[in-house]
Amino acid sequence: MGTVKETLECPVCQDFFTDPVTLPCGHDFCLTCIQAVWETGGSDEGPSFCPECQIFLHSDVTLEINTSLQTKVKDFAANRPSTTEPWTTTPSSATKSSSTIRCDHCIETPSVAIRTCLTCDASLCQAHALLHQQRSALREHTVVEVTRDPLSLKCREHRDELKLFCMEERVPVCCLCVLVGMHKDHKVFQLHEACADFKTSAADFKERISDKYSRIRVVLDGDERLMMQIIEAEETYMIEWLEAQRGHMEAQIREIDSLRASRKPLLHEEVELRFLQYSVLAQESLTTGRHYWEVIVQEKPYWLVGVTTGPVDKGDAPSQSSSSLGVNNTSWCIYHGDGQYLACHDTQEKQLSVGKRCTEPLYPMLNPCIDVIGLNTQPLTMFWIKDHWDGHVNTEGAKE
Structure with a gap:
């Protein structure tokens, strides 16, 4: 059944083939049409299928132009104006006739077909389709949804029904294909069994x-x-x-506040404790007797403690410089530096030995020395001894 014109039309676009390709199942489509169908159907990595027979194809199926069919389409188009066959209709009438399929068994008034019998190669209306179901001789016929081209659902080589499925090539085949054709000795199943197996496999895969x-x-x-x-x-x-x-820092803050509070009364005591950060020269001189100071040097690596007979300015206050202490003949000092204690007088350094007794008034002088890269920042701490030594001290150090 079907005219020559219908065999040259794409089942998707219902127009003449443009760059026709033939699928492994034998159905032909325009290259762009089948690509559009597969792109609409889902991911490119999924299985492809034939829009006509609905069989699944290999995902790596190659689409090659059917040059023979393309030549037929071109020849048909070239010879179309001079032909007188019934299918030479205008495009509008061709489109209209192709949209409706009539029953092949209705003679006087053809009815609209709803089924197609592949065994009879005939389109059936509702009444004739029911007749196929009721007659025992026709019950074995294969009746499918109505189609314009029943041959598209048959083997193109043997024109027989596709009742088997080749498991090796994974395409539907006819009995002759298995017996004498390309699929001889291939493993095959009944088409409905293969379909059921694919459905079961798909369900298992989904699970x-x-x-x-x-x-x-x-x-x-x-x-x-x-x-x-x-x-x-x-x-x-x-x-x-x-x-x-935070607790540790708060404890440190409280400890610092406590130390600050405990140091504050000491700073306000009258001459009980003095912190010397700079050189200090006494205002009053000592003329007789022995005199005593206690100076806390802490961990200071450098300091000077000494006396001088230096000159007096207009206010009767000595102006002797700490830098000249021990380097002239009018001053003596004890110097600590680099772990050594030296007695200095008149530019001479001796091991805690002063050369002679001075008969002139002496001014005590204390010098904490300068800061040396943060190693001499502590002050000298001086205590004032309230009990004066009015008597003499014997050679054993006892007060008389």
């Missing part, structure tokens, strides 16, 4: 995928809970550590 993703979700949920627990534990630890640090 496995669902189970796999369910397990993945369980693992991800477990990882998420574990990470949240780790984050919460780290947060708790950091809060406790910060609280401990």
Whole structure:
């Protein structure tokens, strides 16, 4: 059945083939039409299928131009104006006639066909389709949804029904293909059995995928809970550590405040304790007797303690410079530097030995020395001894 014109039309666009390609199942389509169908059908990585027979094809199927069919289309188009066959109709009438399929068994008034019998190669209206079901001789016929081209659902080589499915080539085949054709000795199944098997495999595959993703979700949920627990534990630890640090800092602040409070009365005591950060020269001279000071040098690596007979300015206050202490014949000092104690007088350094007794008035002088890269920042601390030594001291150091 079907005219020459219908065999040259694409089942998708209902127009003449443009760059026709032939699928492994034997059906022809325009290259752009079949590509559009497959792109609309889903992912490029999924299985392809034939829009006519609905069989699945290999995902790596190659689409090659059918040059023979393309030549037929061109020849038909070139000879179309001079032909007188019934299918030479205008485009509008061709489109209109192709949109409706009539029953082949209705003689006087053809009815609209709803089924196609592949065994009879005939389109059937509702009444004749019912007749096929009721007659025992026709019950074995293969009746499908109405189609304009029944041959498209048959083997193109043997024009027989595609009742078998080749498991090796994964295409529907006819009995002759298996017996004497290209699929001889191939493993085949009944088409309905293969369809049921594919449905079962698809259901199993879907179930496995669902189970796999369910397990993945369980693992991800477990990882998420574990990470949240780790984050919460780290947060708790950091809060406790910060609280401990704050408590430690507060304790240090309280200790500093306590030390400051305890030092404040000492600073306000009258000459009980003096901190010397700069050179100090006494205002009054000592003329007779023995005199005593206690000076706390702490951990200072450098300091000077001595006396001088130096000159007096207009205010009767000595102006002797600390830098000249011990380097002239009018001053003596004890100097500590680099772990050594030296007695200095008149530019001479001796081991705690003063050469002669001075008969002139002496001015005590204390010098904490300069800061040396942060190693001499502590002050000299001097105590004032309230009990004067009015008597003499014997050779054993006892007060008389």
